[in-house]
Amino acid sequence: MLSASDVIYVLEKMGTVIAENKEYLTELDSAIGDADHGINMTKGFDAVKSKLEDIKQKNIDNIGEILKITGMTLVSTVGGAAGPLYGTAFMKAALAVMGKTEVDIRDFQNIMEGALAGVKMRGKAEISDKTMVDALEPAVNILRESKDKELNEIELLNNVRLAALQGMEYTKGIQARKGRASYLGARSIGHQDPGATSSYLLLNTIYQTVEEIKGKDINGG
């Protein structure tokens, strides 16, 4: 179980990781896009960070509301295609947990189902279009398949991020069919998709941060 303050902590960590990878993401985007993904995502998550301060001051503990505010902030501040895409992802994820003050791994599955459906709806992308979907959909599939398996939360989150990592790497070998990179045609082959990369980074952050939180719980701190 994660509390609202745990979720806020995960979102803050996402901002830190995006900022740390600002140059890397922009570099990936300069190869096959408009060289702004790192800059745009950092702008967005910086704005989210200050909204999270508001949320903490107002003691908002509705996790759906927290995710909704995150999504709305990303939509208005990112600037590139990632704004509407991640914004819609967080806003659809929010609907899955509206009113909840705690979330478990099945809530996380619902969050991710909402996020994936939101991204596909907004971007009209499918798997193998060389987009965020290539990282997100395999991750959601792991959660779907995990229903009958005996895995603890951390193992499952690890498998989720590994699936996203594999999906991200898969984008290197394929041609872009959506987004700015699609204008490059076959020249987009050989380059890793920046959107799939940021999606992997976010899922990796969820895994690492939840592991950190749970580690503290076990150690009584």
Place this chain on the structure above:
Amino acid sequence: MVGLVVVSHSPKIVEGIKDLALQMIPEEIPLALSGGTSDGRLGTDFQRILTAINQVYSEDGVLILYDLGSALMSAEMAKESLPPEKQQNISILKVPIVEGAVTAAVEISLGKDMNSIINAFKEAGLEKSF
């Protein structure tokens, strides 16, 4: 009068389109621009698009033309953030942005309604195809 909103990643593009469109018509029409982000980057800005829609909104409707992918996504989100009774009067159309804006400006200045403008696009073969 139908309102026209032109959305581009670049402020220079929307300014140029406005110049071209106004050259063709005798008087001003409800026209609002959203070019680039509010902090001066190339890109699209949901909030700016929403402001532009509200500037030219009437029950005659608002026509939104856009350039590249994320402009469409941001425009859709701006539309979706409005109450349903307004949403139904807003059309986001996939036509070449320059020719579309010029055609629309002429039709709007002639007092044509949304359906007539859409027909004018079709007659001019302006629907974007891939």
